[in-house]
Amino acid sequence: MRTGTVTRDLKTNNMLHKCGVPLTPGDSCANCRLSNTNMADTAKEASFSLSNSERTSRSSSQGSGSASGDDPFGDQMSQGDHQAAMRRASRTRTQSTSDIKVLRTSKRTIYTAGRPPWFDVKGQFKEAFVIGICGGSASGKTTVANKIIEALDVPWVVQLSMDSFYKVLTPEEKELANQSDYNFDHPDAFDFELLFDTLKKLKRGRNVEVPIYDFTTHSRTKQQHTLYGANVIIFEGILTFVNPEVRKMLDMKVFVDTDSDIRLARRLRRDIMERNRDLVGVLKQYDKFVKPAFEQHIEPSMAHADIVVPRGGENEVAIDLIIRHVHSELEKRDVHFRSQLAAAGQGQPLPSSLHVLESTPQVRGMHTIIRNRETNRDEFIFYSKRLMRLLIEQAMAMLPFKTVKVKTPQGSTYEGMRFNWKRLCGVSILRAGETMEPALCAVCKDIRLGKILIQTNLSTGEPELHYLRLPKNISEDHVFLMDATVSTGAAAIMAIRVLLDHDVQEENIFFLSMLMAESGVQSVAYAFPKVKILATAVDPEVNDKYHIIPGIGNFGDRYFGTD
Amino acid sequence: MATITSNKACQDIGPNVRVLKSTGQLRELQTVLRDVETSRSDFMFCADRLIRLVVEEGLNQLPYSPLSVTTPTGYGYDGITFEKGNCGVSIMRSGEAMEQGLRDCCRSIRIGKILIQSEADTREAKVYYAKFPQDIETRKVLLMYPILSSGNTAIQAVQVLKEHGVKESNILLLSLFVTPHAVKSVTEEHPEMTILTSEIHPHVPLHFGQKYFGTD
Numbered sequence: 001m002r003t004g005t006v007t008r009d010l011k012t013n014n015m016l017h018k019c020g021v022p023l024t025p026g027d028s029c030a031n032c033r034l035s036n037t038n039m040a041d042t043a044k045e046a047s048f049s050l051s052n053s054e055r056t057s058r059s060s061s062q063g064s065g066s067a068s069g070d071d072p073f074g075d076q077m078s079q080g081d082h083q084a085a086m087r088r089a090s091r092t093r094t095q096s097t098s099d100i101k102v103l104r105t106s107k108r109t110i111y112t113a114g115r116p117p118w119f120d121v122k123g124q125f126k127e128a129f130v131i132g133i134c135g136g137s138a139s140g141k142t143t144v145a146n147k148i149i150e151a152l153d154v155p156w157v158v159q160l161s162m163d164s165f166y167k168v169l170t171p172e173e174k175e176l177a178n179q180s181d182y183n184f185d186h187p188d189a190f191d192f193e194l195l196f197d198t199l200k201k202l203k204r205g206r207n208v209e210v211p212i213y214d215f216t217t218h219s220r221t222k223q224q225h226t227l228y229g230a231n232v233i234i235f236e237g238i239l240t241f242v243n244p245e246v247r248k249m250l251d252m253k254v255f256v257d258t259d260s261d262i263r264l265a266r267r268l269r270r271d272i273m274e275r276n277r278d279l280v281g282v283l284k285q286y287d288k289f290v291k292p293a294f295e296q297h298i299e300p301s302m303a304h305a306d307i308v309v310p311r312g313g314e315n316e317v318a319i320d321l322i323i324r325h326v327h328s329e330l331e332k333r334d335v336h337f338r339s340q341l342a343a344a345g346q347g348q349p350l351p352s353s354l355h356v357l358e359s360t361p362q363v364r365g366m367h368t369i370i371r372n373r374e375t376n377r378d379e380f381i382f383y384s385k386r387l388m389r390l391l392i393e394q395a396m397a398m399l400p401f402k403t404v405k406v407k408t409p410q411g412s413t414y415e416g417m418r419f420n421w422k423r424l425c426g427v428s429i430l431r432a433g434e435t436m437e438p439a440l441c442a443v444c445k446d447i448r449l450g451k452i453l454i455q456t457n458l459s460t461g462e463p464e465l466h467y468l469r470l471p472k473n474i475s476e477d478h479v480f481l482m483d484a485t486v487s488t489g490a491a492a493i494m495a496i497r498v499l500l501d502h503d504v505q506e507e508n509i510f511f512l513s514m515l516m517a518e519s520g521v522q523s524v525a526y527a528f529p530k531v532k533i534l535a536t537a538v539d540p541e542v543n544d545k546y547h548i549i550p551g552i553g554n555f556g557d558r559y560f561g562t563d
Numbered sequence: 564m565a566t567i568t569s570n571k572a573c574q575d576i577g578p579n580v581r582v583l584k585s586t587g588q589l590r591e592l593q594t595v596l597r598d599v600e601t602s603r604s605d606f607m608f609c610a611d612r613l614i615r616l617v618v619e620e621g622l623n624q625l626p627y628s629p630l631s632v633t634t635p636t637g638y639g640y641d642g643i644t645f646e647k648g649n650c651g652v653s654i655m656r657s658g659e660a661m662e663q664g665l666r667d668c669c670r671s672i673r674i675g676k677i678l679i680q681s682e683a684d685t686r687e688a689k690v691y692y693a694k695f696p697q698d699i700e701t702r703k704v705l706l707m708y709p710i711l712s713s714g715n716t717a718i719q720a721v722q723v724l725k726e727h728g729v730k731e732s733n734i735l736l737l738s739l740f741v742t743p744h745a746v747k748s749v750t751e752e753h754p755e756m757t758i759l760t761s762e763i764h765p766h767v768p769l770h771f772g773q774k775y776f777g778t779d
Contacts, residue, residue: 360623361643368642372632386668390619401587406598409770416594417587445608553635
């Protein structure tokens, strides 16, 4: 029962430690295995690599004990004392290399740091760093991978296992497999084409669906893992170096070299104790397939490795070296995004992709009310909503339409127009963007809504992506992306990048905002010239605190009454 | 007090007649309301959306004056504020469909009502009932009636308002669909009143009231 592809974060790793069983590679006590898989599930659910709604209602019903119901992190937090203890542990020890912080305000606590910008001011992605880990069966690849993840200490690591890419077996092959007569260790047993495509997309920062291989039926389950948002990809398996195309994509190749006696011993223990196989069958498979495959395919591929790690996960020195190298590579990719943004595009004429709501007396009158600091919350909400409704009606009018003829009840024919788009969905940037959802729902019945939480890291000033949930199969939709106010455009660019990573067409994205600063308009238009930008008003300036001048104040706080 | 000039969101068709700017979106709403296949729930949904657009544009015709305010960031903003002293009047029954749209924009606006029915034999519009705010003669009146086919009903309603002391130039007729014939007869009868509509077309959806209220 391998867990296949699972994104692991610190929680997962802590979980392993929690069991108190010293983790020698590939084995674990029954308890540990149990909690490990449970945790992997939780991590899977919590990780926002799982953006699509493939999850069951479980995650939504799984509000954490400490968080209030509307806390967007509710389903990122796991339940129970066990996990709570683990969380505390993770908090105390994550202060080291990365900037994972615990943000505590009077009403809210955020435990994880979000993903910092993974693209430049032009909105382009710098490729993810891929670490390939190869080694014989039961050599401790997974342990090495876990140790790397743990030591890297950044949440934006995705683990991809070759096991997910086993080919679906025919009935005859299944029969062979049941008699331990099918060769799972040969390159032909893997779907390299799918593997290549998946890894390539992932390296480019795209959202991917990874199959889940069921070892009991030897087929892929209906469900898939959605993986998204990796700065570092750890790709492990027995034949990771065999295919030259795949090999080219690996930025760092690690070979885990463990003595074959130890590997056989581990394999026997794992297969017999955990997979209920019999000794004879396991030995037969080892003799017939595992050993020859190692000698023929795996051992020779060691020549491609950049680093050979003897003794697997116990080799602290080797793992430390790997981590240092990865850190230096990640630093090369680091950007200071927001400061660059604020400087970009100053003094340029406003772009043609910007559409500002016409400044009618009503629009100006409503702006006067909501900008006034004396306005009470009731009025603020009322007039904000009216303005949003106008903004959304304007955006709707910019969608494509086609001419149609309809029959009227009076019997005549009327030449009118109908919409000419496949589907429309709304995505709001939490928290303030959410305020625009009711207006959108009032204009579009049954519209699908996604949410993205982006917060500014208080110490770096950079936007960070914390949470993501998008409607399924969003790629052909027109998307209304909504945020209440935009100053530098950092969050807007990040959100647009997320949509593009999910294969939404750039020209199908409409960015809707109540109030934008010119600098924000410039930087969004600079990064994504095809995105249509709509605002009810554009203000000229941003001050050194990134507040819009004259502005509207903190929209979310005024709307939700948290000021 | 600043005066209102026409803006891009609507076009002027002759003096005191304004039509919402035609967009694909507006055409779609008009198409759905005309389509015989449209379900009642879609009909109401689209009608409400169209009404809201007409009402929002209607409110732009009201008088306002400049006002400077301070934003929460401490900077000044030069805006405007609307004058008080407006009211709505709906012509029963179909005009009542537009009341909610007005309420959604102006929460506490006063709304009067007029009941006018056509005599079956003479086709003459006759006033059965009228109830207005006390000081209606001092107010700007947003008169609501969605469909103008002959224009007789609207002409009668304006007549009633004038009898209550409302100045013709203080009346703004909000409607969704108007025939060219109705435009002509209403403007001839009451030249100083302003008409705002979403479309001028010889075929208007006469089934509006029945379908909206579900009495068809």
